[in-house]
């Protein structure tokens with residue numbers, strides 16, 4: 318069956334596991350892209366997205382068996398925009414995020430809103446934070462519904478609690494799942510147009526000093542293996558081409574997010590059918606005789622929640638679920654394992 322909307326053949330698509338929004342030592346990260354690729358290889362990732370501040374986007378390439386997307390993060394004080402595949406020459410004095418997002422689109426790139434609702438921590442940089450401020454703009458194609466670094470930092474309210482958390486339960490903040498405010502705005506915007514939900518690690522691996530003791534926080538191996546974005550794309554081994562395929566998958570929403578540390582998100586599937594029409598995540602299906610079938614498959618048994626136009630309509634235990642739906646709208650899937658948020662699909666649109 319061919320997907321009528323995006324013109325790709327599902328049989329040729331490969332499931333690719335990647336980590337987006339990584340900073341290297343070319344901006345304020347601590348490792349080189351090559352060192353990060355080695356660690357990503359050990360974590361069994363397929364691709365990584367390097368988004369150094371104010372970098373110029375470059376062609377994708379393979380290193381250490383990992384496809385490296387050379388993106389950028391364009392930012393003012395607030396409203397940070399991740400971009401891939403754009404030809405912008407970043408200016409030292411950035412415009413507002415909405416202006417940047419428009420420039421990214423106009424230069425052929427894809428713009429993703431980074432850490433839209435981060436709140437900051439009193440322990441880090443005097444509580445400074447960089448949320449997205451201008452929601453009037455429609456010039457973005459993706460939104461980080463889950464930013465690991467923001468989530469961890471936002472949870473740090475006191476030195477003692479944070480130190481204890483870091484030493485004994487360092488993954489604990491991630492058990493909260495994606496950002497509820499980002500999910501709410503994503504659901505709202507997707508009722509007007511498609512926007513892809515992605516996860517970002519925002520890896521920097523900073524070294525901080527507390528009471529004279531040095532800590533290397535949120536290291537690369539930790540976040541590369543925690544929360545990832547999976548894409549369905551056709552890859553050939555040619556870096557430039559494969560990078561373009563992954564960026565196309567990100568643009569179309571052929572992807573899902575998984576808290577891999579809890580359990581790998583490999584093997585997740587969510588599709589829709591109606592008569593001869595078929596769609597995967599990010600696609601659209603028109604109902605036949607007022608109905609469409611949604612098919613959900615988790616990598617292992619868990620709790621499946623189907624969300625229609627932002628509202629949960631089905632919540633039940635299992636590994637697979639086929640169900641017919643009669644109402645038009647935006648349908649996405651969330652899955653939990655033992656009550657902990659695990660997988661977030663991108664939506665399918667039913668007409």
Ligand SMILES: [Zn+2]
Nearest residue numbers: 390397431447
């Ligand atoms: Zn940022």
Ligand SMILES: [Zn+2]
Nearest residue numbers: 338340390519
């Ligand atoms: Zn960043």
